[in-house]
Amino acid sequence: MTITGRDIARAHGMVKSAQAKLERHQARGEHMVGQASQSLEVVSGALAAGVLAGRYGTIALGPVPVDLAAGLAGHILGFAGVAGKYAEHLHNFSDGFLASWAVKMGVGLGTTWRIKSGQSAFTTSGDVGALGSGYGYGYGNQVSEEELQQMARMI
Secondary structure (H helix, E strand, O other): OOOOHHHHHHHHHHHHHHHHHHHHHHHHHHHHHHHHHHHHHHHHHHHHHHHHHHHHOOOEEOOEEHHHHHHHHHHHHHHOOOOHHHHHHHHHHHHHHHHHHHHHHHHHHHHHHHHHOOOOOEEOOOOOOOOOOHHHOOOOEEOOHHHHHHHHHHO
C-alpha cells in the first residue's frame, strides 16, 4: 500500500477538524463549569447570610444590616486586590450576601404593601421544612395581632 501526499493531506485535515471540534467542546465545557462555579459561590454566600439570620436574628453594624455590610465589604476587598487572583470568587460570594439582603428587603416591602392594602401578613407554621422558612412570610398562615405589631416595629 502506497501512502501519497494527498492521503497525508487528507489525514492532516481530519486531525485538524477533530482538534477544532474538541477545542469547541472544551470551551463550552469551561464556560459551563465556570457558570456553575459562580452560581455555587453566590448561593453559598446567600446561604451563609441566611444561616446567620436564622441563628442570630437580625444582625446590624449600626444601621447597616450585616448581609449588606458583608456584601459591600467583600466587593471593596475584591476591587482592592486583597484576594489577588481569587477576587472573582470573593465577588461571587459577596453577591450572595447582597442577594440575601435584597430578598429580605423585598419581603419586608411586600409585607408592608400587603398590610397597607388591608390584608393580613403571611407567616410560616413554624415547620421550616425542606424549602426553608421564608423569613417567616409567604406560606399562607395568618399572623396574630402581636406578631403584626412586632413586624411593623422591625420595618
